[in-house]
Amino acid sequence: MFGVPVGAAVGLTRFPGRRLVTLVLYTGMGLPPVVVGLVVYMLLSRGGPFGSMNWLFTPSAMVVAQTIIAFPLVAALTMSAVEGVDPELRLQVRALGATRWQTGWTILREARIGLTAAIVAAFGGIISEVGAVMLVGGNIEGQTRVLTTAIVLSTRQGEFALAMALGIVLLLLALGANAALLQLQGRTR
Amino acid sequence: MSAGPPPAFELVDVRHRYGARTVLSIPRLWIPHGETFGIVGPSGAGKSTLLRILQGLEPPSEGAILVDGAPMPHPVPLALARRITTVFQRPLMLDRSVRDNVLFGLRVRGRKDRAPAGPLLERLGLDHLASTRARQLSGGEIQRVALARAMAIEPEVLLLDEPAANLDPANVARVEAFIRDAQSRGTTIVLVTHNTHEARRLAHRTLLLIEGAVVETGPTAAFFESPTEPRTRAFLAGELVY
Numbered sequence: 527m528f529g530v531p532v533g534a535a536v537g538l539t540r541f542p543g544r545r546l547v548t549l550v551l552y553t554g555m556g557l558p559p560v561v562v563g564l565v566v567y568m569l570l571s572r573g574g575p576f577g578s579m580n581w582l583f584t585p586s587a588m589v590v591a592q593t594i595i596a597f598p599l600v601a602a603l604t605m606s607a608v609e610g611v612d613p614e615l616r617l618q619v620r621a622l623g624a625t626r627w628q629t630g631w632t633i634l635r636e637a638r639i640g641l642t643a644a645i646v647a648a649f650g651g652i653i654s655e656v657g658a659v660m661l662v663g664g665n666i667e668g669q670t671r672v673l674t675t676a677i678v679l680s681t682r683q684g685e686f687a688l689a690m691a692l693g694i695v696l697l698l699l700a701l702g703a704n705a706a707l708l709q710l711q712g713r714t715r
Numbered sequence: 716m717s718a719g720p721p722p723a724f725e726l727v728d729v730r731h732r733y734g735a736r737t738v739l740s741i742p743r744l745w746i747p748h749g750e751t752f753g754i755v756g757p758s759g760a761g762k763s764t765l766l767r768i769l770q771g772l773e774p775p776s777e778g779a780i781l782v783d784g785a786p787m788p789h790p791v792p793l794a795l796a797r798r799i800t801t802v803f804q805r806p807l808m809l810d811r812s813v814r815d816n817v818l819f820g821l822r823v824r825g826r827k828d829r830a831p832a833g834p835l836l837e838r839l840g841l842d843h844l845a846s847t848r849a850r851q852l853s854g855g856e857i858q859r860v861a862l863a864r865a866m867a868i869e870p871e872v873l874l875l876d877e878p879a880a881n882l883d884p885a886n887v888a889r890v891e892a893f894i895r896d897a898q899s900r901g902t903t904i905v906l907v908t909h910n911t912h913e914a915r916r917l918a919h920r921t922l923l924l925i926e927g928a929v930v931e932t933g934p935t936a937a938f939f940e941s942p943t944e945p946r947t948r949a950f951l952a953g954e955l956v957y
Contacts, residue, residue, distance in 0.1 A: 615807045617772050622820040623797040623868060632819075636810055 528593065529600025529648065530641065534634050536601070537608030538616075551605065554598025559591075559651075563658030566591045570662065583664035588672070591658040596648040603647060607640020608633060646704050653700055673699070721784030722747045723872055723903040724769060729778035731764055731927075738764050739775070739927040751894075751904040753918025753935060755911055757950070761927035762907040763804055766874045769905060770801045797824065800868060804876040804907075806861030808849035813841060813860055816849045820868035835863040839889055855882050862890060872903045879913060891917060911951060915939050923947050 536547055568574050570582040570590075581587045611633050619629045634641065656674040663670030665679060673696045680689035722745040731739035739761040746752045754762050768775050771791035780787040782795060800820065809816050817832040836842045839859040844852065849860060862878055878894070879887045894917055897904060908914050914921050915935060922932035923946070931944040942948050 612807055614803070614805070615809075617767075618801075618803055618807050619809075619819075620796070621770050621772065621799075621801040621803070622823065622864065623793075623800065624823040625793060628823045632809065 529597045529644070530604050530634075532597075533601035533604025533644070534608055534630060537605040538630050538633060548602075548605065551598045551602040555602050557595060557598065558657075559595050559655045560657030560661065562594050563591050563661035566594065566658065566662045582662060583666060583670060585663070585670055587662040588659045588670060591662045592652040592655065595655060595658060596652050599648045599651060600644045603644030604637075604641055607637035607644065610640060611636045642707055642710075646707055649703055649707075650700060653696065653703070720748065721781070723750075723782065724905075725781040725784070727779045727781065729768070729775045729780065731761070731768060731773075732776045737927060739768070741765075741778075741929055744922070744929065744932070746903060746905060748903050749898075749901045750919045751898055751906055751917055753914035753921040754905065754907045754924055755909070755914050755921060755950070756924035756930075758909070759926075760924040762924055763876055764927075765924070766801055766876050766905065766907055769872075770799055770874055771796055797868075798870060799872040799874065800865045800870040801874040802858075802861045802865045802876060802878050804880070806857055808852070808857055808860065810848070810850055812846050813849045813852070814845040816860055817863045817867050819864060824868070831867050832863075835867055836860075838893060839863055840886065855886060858882060859886065859890065862893060866893065866897065869900075870902065872905070873897055874905045874907075876907045877909065878906070879908075879910065887913075911939070923950055925950070 533551075536544065536551070566587060567582065569576050570579065570587050571577055572582075579586075581590070615636065616629055616633055619632050624632060654674060656678060659665075659670070659672055660675050660678065663672070663675065665671050665675040671679075673692050677689045677692045677696070680686070680692065724744075724746040726741050726744040728743070729739060729741045730737060754765065756762055767773050768780060771787055771789070774780075774787075774789040787795070809819060813836065814829065814832045815822075817835060818829060821828070821831060832845065833842065836845055839862065841856060841859055841863065844856065849857070852860065858878065858881060862875075865873060875894070879890045882890060891913070894904065894906075898917075904917075906914065906918055918935045920933060921935045921938040923930040923938075923944075925946060930950075931938065931942055931947040938947070939951065942951060
């Protein structure tokens with residue numbers, strides 16, 4: 527939701543400080559999720575600047591952490607995908623009467639293979655993420671327990687069969703989501 | 716210039732530079748409405764740069780481009796930009812069908828009908844490829860699709876950059892017939908070509924551009940039959956001019 531438009535905007539425009547933004551995005555790709563979790567924890571904890579929102583140990587906190595983890599990945603890969611489209615094509619699209627927005631949308635559509643890769647990579651990253659969601663979600667049964675944190679808990683409790691079963695479910699979910707994305711990509715080709 | 720309606724394009728003291736290098740220097744040039752203006756010259760003469768400037772894709776470093784007597788602003792307003800289109804020397808296809816490529820200019824103008832693609836493709840001998848992915852076409856086919864794509868929007872001004880390069884004689888004839896149709900509809904055409912024969916067949920006036928500078932310009936018949944400049948004679952004779 528945030529990564530694609532930002533990545534597209536950075537990839538399609540030239541502005542002062544663009545190199546710095548690119549550097550930040552690339553660096554963000556390597557952000558350790560557990561550090562993101564720690565920072566979000568501190569921001570949302572009672573003494574933190576957003577403590578009054580009471581989001582800590584709620585799904586909202588987990589969404590915030592995962593968005594921060596996925597954002598640079600999606601934005602940087604979208605930017606690369608957009609930059610991979612022949613720049614001359616943009617001029618040719620404009621010469622056919624496209625507005626700036628239509629040109630941007632057309633180039634984004636041309637970059638859809640790279641875009642799908644960005645979304646798949648980010649999805650794979652967050653679905654398998656455990657450190658941040660554990661920290662900010664608290665692994666509360668029925669509320670903030672997700673597959674990865676449930677696997678950690680089951681393993682700690684020695685319930686290896688359950689942990690393995692949950693692991694297979696996680697894998698199947700990832701497989702299903704990626705297959706759906708690839709199918710979508712194929713349909714637009 | 717005699718009094719009358721303002722020309723489609725008028726260039727006044729236009730200079731264009733890439734870095735320190737001046738690639739175009741045209742003190743004065745005008746192209747009346749409905750005229751086909753041929754631009755010939757060797758590679759690197761600045762022909763394609765001139766087309767980009769006329770399309771409004773980049774402003775000249777110095778000087779003014781007047782369209783219908785009024786300076787062309789930058790960024791070019793959409794209404795003005797949509798009156799002009801270019802068939803580029805290396806046309807690029809969108810990753811969609813040939814038909815969708817041809818209809819692209821209409822789609823961005825909000826037109827949803829598919830009908831205009833058929834006759835255009837048929838005239839260029841491409842109707843059997845309408846549903847084919849455009850990027851699977853040969854270079855010659857892509858060149859013709861690019862022409863159909865430009866003509867679909869019925870531009871007032873058509874800028875053609877080597878529209879028949881790499882085409883076999885039958886397809887050159889098709890493309891030239893297509894261009895003549897546009898001429899008969901009153902389209903203003905700027906035709907950049909290496910092919911002096913093509914300029915001779917299609918252009919009302921012709922200009923020789925060498926190293927960004929105008930060497931000679933005049934009515935096509937006079938330009939080819941009695942050029943006044945030694946460099947024009949040398950260029951037309953196929954001799955190396957620099």
